[in-house]
Amino acid sequence: MQKGLSLVGVMIATLILSGAMTSLVSYQVVMNQIRFDQRYVNMGSLLAAEGVELARGVVTENRYSGSQWDEGLDQGRYRVDYTLDLSDGLQSVNTTTCSVNPDELNDSCRLKRNSSNQIYSHTGTDTEDEAVEIYRFVEVIDGSEDNEKRVVSTVVIRNRRTDKKAVYKAAVILYSTS
């Protein structure tokens, strides 16, 4: 006597199969979402590195002009962007109100796109159509020696739709070359 499967058996097998397939698709979707969110990694890293590069530019300017190597690089927080006049140092863009703590993002350190040249700066235009908000500040910390300064540039990118925030940092230790 050959015994076949009962209807209940077929239904259970089908349910298990569909459950497994749903899990597989969900896993794929979650992994894709993570990859999709990671697309801002390069953008955030570049903007963080830009903050460091501008602080380093102040040291180069001091070398060219014969000023003290760290003039304009006092310990503090700064809103630095590409409009910075290197000869003024960072003191011209000092800020005490700017925070990039992901839990208390402050609009004064937002980077906004310039409508004419599409370059991010603190004086750009707010564009609501953008998918993300970008915040940045640069912190100068006195080193343990007189001839060194630590510069940390922090960028936070907030996804407007999901409210997810990612933090990117770049840091450098600047030395007196004399």
Place this chain on the structure above:
Amino acid sequence: MTSKIVQRKKGFTLVEVMVSGALLALLSISMTGPFIGAVRFQRDIRSVDEMVDNIQMILNVLDKELRTSSNPEIVTINGTQRLQFMNQEDILVQYYQDGSDLYKNIGNDDPIIYQGTQVFQFDQVNFDVSPETPDPDTPSRVTVSIRGVTNLSSTDNSMIFQTTIIPRNR
């Protein structure tokens, strides 16, 4: 007296086959949406990855060239703004956007063309140089911004990549 053994084959009844077939069909239909969504999402990610990789590669090349360059400035030729500088070997290099492509001239050689692909385009390439004309007493600062656009239908289909470089040479 002879006994007859009757073998009875047990399988599915027509009703059972129809019911399980209907259930399977329903499940398949309900799974189609997520599957199509996952495939579309995968395609979108590939577009974004391709754009990010291409623009990142260009910025890396530009970064290396500019660090060892001298006399960077913006010039306007045929109504198009170009970033030009003297490279490490003292050869004139120019970068400029033409349509949705990015061009690079090195000396008198044929230009190198960075083209968009089927899935992304160079939407806007912008340069900013300070001071505007090279000054031996002031370090130059070059800011490059490249806006790429993918063919995604979503609102977040564009990204701006920006970097600032201060050449080490006077």
